[in-house]
Amino acid sequence: MNNNGKKNPSAAPNDPPDGPARRTFLKLSATALTAPLLLSARNSDAAEWVTTPQPVFPPSPPTRPWLEELPRQIVPIESVSTLDPPPSVSPNTAGGEAGRAPHQRYAELTGVLGTPEFYELSVVENAEYLVHPDLPTQRVWAYRGTNPDATVPATIFAHYGSPTLCRIYNKLPENHVGFGSPEISTHLHNLHTPSESDGYPGDFYSKSMAGPTLDTSGTKQGAGEFKDHFYPNIYAGYDEWRALYGDGIGDPKEAQGTLWYHDHTEDFTATNVYRGLVGFYLLFDHIDTGKEDDDKPGALRLPSHPYDYPLAFGDRRFAPLPDGQLFYDDLHVEGVLGDKIVVNGKIEPVLRVDARKYRLRLLNSGPSRFYEFYLVTAKDKVQRFTYIANDGNLLPQPLFNQSKVRLAVAERADIVVDFSQYPIGTELYLVNRLRQDSTRKPKDVKAPGTRVLKFIVDRNPPEQDLSQVPNQLRPLPDLPTPEEIDKLPKRRWEFDRKNGLWTINGRLFDTHNPRAKIKQGSAEVWELVGKSGGWSHPIHIHLEEGRILSKSVDGIEVPVPLHERGRKDVFVLEQTMTMRVLMRFRDFHGKYVMHCHNVIHEDHAMMVRFDIEGEDD
Amino acid sequence: MNTRRELLLGMGSLGVAALGLQAWRGAQAQSQLALSTNQRIPNTPLVTHEGKEVRFYDDLVRGKVVAINMMYVACADICSTATANLRRVQQLLGARAGRDVFMYSLTLQPELDTPELLKAYAELHRVDPGWLFLTGASADIEELRYSLGFSDPDPLVDSDQTTHTGMLRVGNDAFQRWTMAPALAEPRQILATINHVSRTLTF
DSSP: OOOTTOOOGGGGGGSOTTSOHHHHHHHHHHHHHHHHHHHHHHSTTTOOOTTOSSOOOOOOOOOOTTOEEOOSSOOOOOOBSOOSSOOOSSOOTTTTBOOOOOOTTHHHHHHHHOSOEEEEEEEEEEEEEOSOTTSOOEEEEEEEOSOTTOOSSOEEEEETTBOEEEEEEEOOOTTOOSSSOSOBOEEEETOOOOGGGSOOGGGOBOSSOBOTTSOOOSTTTTOOSEEEEEEOOOOTTHHHHHHHHSSSSSOGGGOOOEEEEEEOOTTTHHHHHHTTOEEEEEEEOSSSOSOTTOOSTTOOOOOOTTSEEEEEEEEEOBOOTTTOOBOOOTTOTTOOOOSEEEETTEESEEEEEESSEEEEEEEEEESSOOEEEEEEETTOOBOOEEEEEETTEEEEEEEEEEOOEEEOTTOEEEEEEEGGGSOTTOEEEEEEEEOOSSSSOOOOEEEEEEEEEEEEEEEOOSSOOOOOOOSOOOOOOOOOOHHHHHHSOEEEEEEEEETTEEEETTBOOOSSSOSEEEETTEEEEEEEEEOSSSOEEEEEESSSOEEEEEEEETTEEEOOOGGGSSEESEEEEETTEEEEEEEEEOSOOEEEEEEESSHHHHHTTOEEEEEEEOTTO | OOHHHHHHHHHHTTOHHHHTOGGGGGGGSOOOOOBOTTOOSBOOEEEETTSOEEEIIIIIITTOEEEEEEEOTTOOSSHHHHHHHHHHHHHHHGGGBTTTEEEEEEESOTTTOOHHHHHHHHHHTTOOTTEEEEEOOHHHHHHHHHHTTOOOSSHHHHHOGGGOOOEEEEEEGGGTEEEEEETTSOHHHHHHHHHHHHOOSOO
């Protein structure tokens, strides 16, 4: 191996500081990548080429940990009493609404459930956001509610049986320069949502632009400054249930709890989410009531607000100082793997907690990094906690004494941590032990890992902790018998790569043409197939969650981990894995998508439209 | 100073034969490219199928909306289909092609694809004005290919021209925003991406 003539990486800081920032950056990147390349080449067996011949981006500037504090408790978005103009079933294009399809079943469902609770969200740019005191302020995008005290990210508390109507304004600057595109299409992942409110990728809008699938018949040709999203908050299988019982809002076994919303604009999901377009939507019902002192029979009394705390983790990369700005390379087919983890928008923050039980709702908001989180002491001793929900859905029984949470992009895990077992003053860390070198897949698990969040147990709770983790949480809906499953239609979806593009069944996303047409109310077995190794695809299917029936790798059946045996909406297809998933398509019709939630794969066409056809279609 | 070139030089010293990286051989040659001040898109010297010498950034990209793919004349795989498909996109663009939206096809085999050959190829595919087929020095084209993300992180895949990129790189230089569309996607799907990026059809 000949290292002569190569630049010494340490020479980089000697570059003239007054040169253009971009040039400095390029110099740094060039010198930074030489050494690792040569190192890895010395040992031919260990040579790893995953990041070459792509550019190796320079590391983010160093940040001193634990300087930023997360709010002790979150403050949700408040609902509003009225919307002006008032919401309408058909889009109010004259009043500034984008050209969506009319709300499905609006009169019927609000007739049964009552007037929706109104929310007003604005998607805004904040050019002065502080992500960490060692970095300059950042130009980020965010969802904002009407109450200025709401915490980051914007969080909505909603309740089953009480519909929500969320008006989402697009106030992004139209002349925005750089990565990300200032149109929005907001997907509430994975609410059981009518298609026109689902944030279909082609339904993006701004006051001057309309996506290709919006209705362009209005005077503004589909463009609009806002769009109303109708979230009925009914259980999947509403129609079935009411046909059986004549009443109710569906089967509570289908309840979802930890949902999140994010931008889904076609071709720009990765960059728009990376700019910050992420929020939480927490759904409660008569058992997961959000009240730990609830004395009603059946109430689970899980740790509740303010001890119910959502945490969104996302990977980010920042350009070298003095620029220090959020960095993304939208000319890079593999996207950018972040080397800084933001937790609710802050790098290496501290969360002060009371010595009591907390429900922590962990979300991997992407874009590309996977995590395996451990809770450790200052001496890296692994701590135990209780795993209660995966992908936002409570498991039938809690998984006690767990030590890790693995999350692919878009996966969620709710855990209960009992901080009462620690003396006041104890410091604990959430660490990520999953190493990853490329956006394609995680590499391996290695201790002690990277500390991403610090907990300080700094006081006793002002009131007694009445919460509990009962031995039974939420039962699962009965599965059909194996004979019944055998009779269901099968659909095979192969996830592959061809000509440098990510494909599903050899094809690329077509926003206008469904690759499957499915009768509303039907059930199918979907076979998700990783066709070639080398990457992991977290597959997300809109409209309803599914149940993993089996998993196999190269034809050999592998066990489904306990936490994946509930209802899931993200199916992590690792390399050459095949998964059989029971899917249902109930209550609503229209266009939906299935896609890889590694959003750079999604934006590189690994997405498929499927249409649910109603009785009249 | 350039990211990709530095990298290619580093790779070259590993031994081309050992890695079987035919495509990288040319890249070891020093090229004299300069990056434009604020862009990392190289200002590569190129020749159009009409025989005109151009600079990639200054003449073809600066301030423009562009759609760029890679092809070569002898390609027996997706190139002809992709070119025919992009021809339909050009027709959908109508008068905007060459005025608001510029289409470029870069050859993957610059040593074989002379301007004359590319001209014949363009004529064969009845390409209208406003769409340029481009060739140049091998090392320069390689650098440009990496700069635009027409590459695969796996060097064996990357060097295999039979699996070469099917991506259409779509960008708007004025807004410094880039995305892609599959060159084989439905023409109206490609058009939708171009329209989104071009921002010229705003209401």
